Amino acid sequence: MKFKHELPVKIYYGSKCLSANDKELVKLGRKAFIMTGPKSGKLSGALEDVLEALRLNNIEFSIFDRVENNPSFKNVEEAGKIAADFGADFVIGIGGGSPLDASKAAAVLAVNRIKPVELYKNMYKNNPLPIAAIPTTAGTGSEVTPYSILTRHDLKTKMSFGSRQTFPQIAFVDPGYLRSVPVKILANTAVDALSHSIEGYLSKRSTPVSDLYAVESIRQFGKSYKNLLKLEINEQTRNSLMYSSMLGGMVITHTGTTIVHSLGYYLTYFYDVPHGMANGVFLEEFLSYNYTASEQKINNILSLCELKSIREFGKAIEMLVGNFKLTCEDARKCAESVPGNKVSSNPENIDVSGLYGIVKKSCC
């Protein structure tokens, strides 16, 4: 038994956790650069809570509310420049994965004269600005990971960077912010969170401690997805979804994601398939392919979700996020897009033809 554990994010979890702990912001600096999308920060009430906390603590701020869905190099470069011009000494990311990931990029770029592509070196001369992360969706887990996933038009895919330097220093995780999220998005993001936990649980890089997080995250998904299907979203459901998502982030912080995410990036890049769905369509065949190598863990996943078979699991995911069709030619390209490090962490040995098999069964 050998593993590493590292989670240098101070997490406050719970309803109104930001206003109850607003003094924490003062420790990050006196000039905050807020990054959010055009909608979610406002609709969820999170932006308002942040502004109130900043005003109460006499912290200056500047708002950048143009973070794109699946942010591009251009988008984070612009944000970094504005943050630098403003003289920000910390960044607050508010939103789903896109604003949180973009805030990590901008925190680096604001204090390092580098091109966005150089973010992928994962070593920066100047320490990135401290980051406070406030999720308003329950999928990404980005508030507790060092990862930032940007769209790489140069490589025609999405790709993550991240190191010890890009962990948020603090996360305020308030399930109340999910109140304004439409059920369809809740379902989509729940499957993203589930995918993090399942991928990390089965990955060759799984650790005993990441498995504790993964099992509990999957259990919380199991407690909530039937309510999503019945459209019965109450406080308990929102709590399970948000907690599941945060734990899923704690999983991939230690394990990374696997072939499922890589295959999903292809669908998102070329067909704009929402991230949760893009992972979800591959999950059933991912479990089938790896059943022999990970029988005990996969049986545990099914039992935690109160489902009897991988087929039933696949049906439940399809009911949550739908399915997606590719041509055979595209399926092959999708299979070929998976990078080597993701292939090597798959529990069962797999090559391009194995990946092609998964994509074909999932999407053709």
Next chain:
Amino acid sequence: MKFKHELPVKIYYGSKCLSANDKELVKLGRKAFIMTGPKSGKLSGALEDVLEALRLNNIEFSIFDRVENNPSFKNVEEAGKIAADFGADFVIGIGGGSPLDASKAAAVLAVNRIKPVELYKNMYKNNPLPIAAIPTTAGTGSEVTPYSILTRHDLKTKMSFGSRQTFPQIAFVDPGYLRSVPVKILANTAVDALSHSIEGYLSKRSTPVSDLYAVESIRQFGKSYKNLLKLEINEQTRNSLMYSSMLGGMVITHTGTTIVHSLGYYLTYFYDVPHGMANGVFLEEFLSYNYTASEQKINNILSLCELKSIREFGKAIEMLVGNFKLTCEDARKCAESVPGNKVSSNPENIDVSGLYGIVKKSCC
């Protein structure tokens, strides 16, 4: 559901984890002040491993191997002064709870001109020196907590200080170091670790995430204590004990300890009872007293230990660490020694007469 989670310690766990990651020491500084007891660092081989890692990386060092069992103010004051004179820029603690806790105190005192009693203010002008913690017993969990427990002769007890500033930056947790530990000490420290996990699990300050650590820690104890009783200590047992202890530390980092530890400090201060035993003697009655308030969790503890009743649990602990007798007068003083914050985190309401009941049933 509201909680905070904070664990800013980079942990490497596993056999030979220090030599596999010796470059990490370079990140802490160029002059190491090593703190250990007269025996355990040498017997376990941990000191030798540290010296090799330091030499390989051209890091200067000074060794202080006079850490006392239950270190006093005088002991840590001396260590802090020598570290300052040496110009240490980081501290390496090697050993059981005493050296690890003393290294936290010395890391503060080396760079702050304060009296040891001022450690309890938990705010220091200068950031303590970075600490690397290397446990050679499986009980304290101090490698992953901010706590340092010193003997306070002024108050005739042991008392802990600790804050974000006193977390070790890095922990190397190698179960191989337990090879040289006598079974009696393994049993004693295992009960200390178990006590951390049980106390944290039942504490009013328990959190959903600390409960994940606690349950797994207790499960690992359950897997190993029968081997301790049979004197069958193999690699798997050592691994379970060390992992259980580390997880127990991760629990109390979030929950603190409870009345059990406070009662135990009395026995240790006045009767030199080893720490694990000093907690162990109270565990059965602690569970009995709190059964109504925490029925589900206590049943889970019994099931994780594969024991049928609290009485059976008590017998198992007694076989591991023995029992201890007090006079009725002393039992009352022991009950009166528990501070208010420990009383308030007890699952069931409790006052001095309730505490006296626990002590009387345990020790009279």
